[in-house]
Amino acid sequence: MSFKKRLLASLTALLGATAVWIPCLHWFFRQAPADFFQASGLSSEARQLAARHLNLWTDPGLKQQQLARMRASNAEWDFMGRSFLVWSLANMGLRDPGSRAAYLQTIDQIIDETLRLEQQNGMYFFLMPYAKAGPYVAQPAQSLFLDGEIALMLASRRIVEEKPEYKTMLAERLKGIVQRFDSAKTLVLESYPDECWMFDHIVALDAMRLADFLDGTDHSALIQRWLQVAREHLVHRDSGLLISSFTTDLRPIDGPEGSTIWMVAHGLQLLDPDFARDQYDRARRQLGRVTAGFGYAQEWPASWKGHADVDSGPIIPGFNISAGASGMAFIGATAFQDEAYLSSLLSTIRFSGFPSRSSGQLKFCASNQVGDAALLYASTLGPVWDKVNGGGKAGGAGEGVTKL
C-alpha cells in the first residue's frame, strides 16, 4: 500500500475514533447532582469539601500555606474565601444540627480573625494594590466589598444561633453602610476608588435583609430604591443583564460578567425573586453553555467585549470558557434548581477541576481555597435564604430548604 493510502486510512480511522470518543467522553465524568447538592441534609461532596476547609482552619501551617498562595495573586481571595466559607458553614449549621456547634466554632474563629486583621492592618489588607492608586470619591475611604461581606458573615452566623456581641457589630456595620448610602447622590458605594461593584451591593443589601429578619429593623425602602436605580441605570441594554462594575456617577466600567452575575442572581432571590429569576434565565441563555455534555460559562455575553482579568481567570479561546464564571455558575445552577445545567457543570469539574480526595477530604487542584469555598457554598446554599424568605423564627434551624 502506498504511503498516501496508508495516510488516508490512518487519518480516516483517527477521525472516526474522534467522532466516537468525544461525544462519549462526558459519560466517564458524569456525576449525580445529588452527590453534590441535596434538598435536605448534606451531600457527600459537601461534607468532603467542608472537611478540607475545617482542616485548614485547625492546621495553622496548612492555612498559612494556602493563604500565601492566594495572596500571591490576589489579597481579595483571602477575604472572599473566608466569606464563602462562613456563609457555607451557616447553611450547614441549619442543614446538619448535629454538627452545628463545630461549624459555629469555626465561623466565630474566622470572623474574629478577619475583624482583627482588618483592625490591625486596615481595609487595604484585603484589597488589591490599586486600591491605593487614587483617592476614594466618598471620604473617609470605606470599601463596600469589606463591609458588605463582613455584615453578611455576621448576619448569617446569627441566623444559625444568636451571638449578642455580633448583634452590636452587625448593627454598627450596617449603620455605617446606610449613612454612606444616604450621603451618596447616586445611591452607589465604592469598593475601590471610584469603582463600585454589583456583587458587593447585592451582598450588602442581603445583609440588611437578614438584619431586618433578625432584629426587626426595616431597610426595605432603601433596598427598593436601590433596586430601582439598578433597573434604570445598571442594566446592560443589549443583554438585559446587570453590569458588574460602575463609577460613582453610574458609568459602566465592566459590562455583564459571568464571574459576577450568578452570585448576583442568587443574592437577588432575597430581595426581588422575580428580578432574580429574570437575571438567572438571561445569564443561562447568554453565558451558560453545554458542549459535548460538558457545561461551562462564558465571562461575557456576545453583546459585550471584555478582557480577561483576575475575576474571569484564564479564558480558553474558541469556546470562551471562563474558569471564574464557570465556578460561580454552580451557585446559580443550585440556587435556581437547574439540574440539567448543574449536571453538565459537574461533568466539567470532574474532567478539568482535577479533584483530589484523601482522608475524607476533597479539594479541586485546579482551583484554590476561595474557589473551593464557593463550590462548598453552591453545595450547601438554601437554608439561610429560605429561613428569611419563609419568615421562620430567628435563632433556630430552618425547615424549608431549597429543592433541586
Next chain:
Amino acid sequence: MNSTRRHTPGALARALASVSASASPLPASSSPAAPPASTKWWKPQFLSARGFVFCAVLIAFLYAIVTIAGLREYTSILSGTVGSVRFGWQISALLGFGYIFVYLAFVLLAPILLIAAVLLWSWQKLRQR
C-alpha cells in the same frame, strides 16, 4: 553501543507485537514502495495500528509518571494561583501546564488512538476476506 537492541521484550512488548502482526493494514508486501514493517515493538511503523497502540501506552506511562510526581497540585495555575510559593510562578506554571498537557493527551488522545487502532485492525480484517 545500543543496549536497547539487546533488550528482551516483556509481556507488553509481545502483546504489542501480536497486535501489530495481525492489526496492521499495511503489510510491507502490499506495495513495493512501502517501507518494510518493523517487527521491533519499540519501533512501531508510522501510521499503523501498532503505532497507535504504542503511542497510547506511552501516553499512559507519561501520565502515570506526572501523577506519581504530584504535578496535579500545580494545575492551580488554571485559577491564577501559584502552585508553590517556593518555586514561584514560572516553574509552577511549567509544571502545571506540563501536567495538563499530559492529562489531556491521556483522556483525549490515548482513547482516540486505541479506537483508531481497532478501526484500522477491523478494516484490515475486512480487506483480508
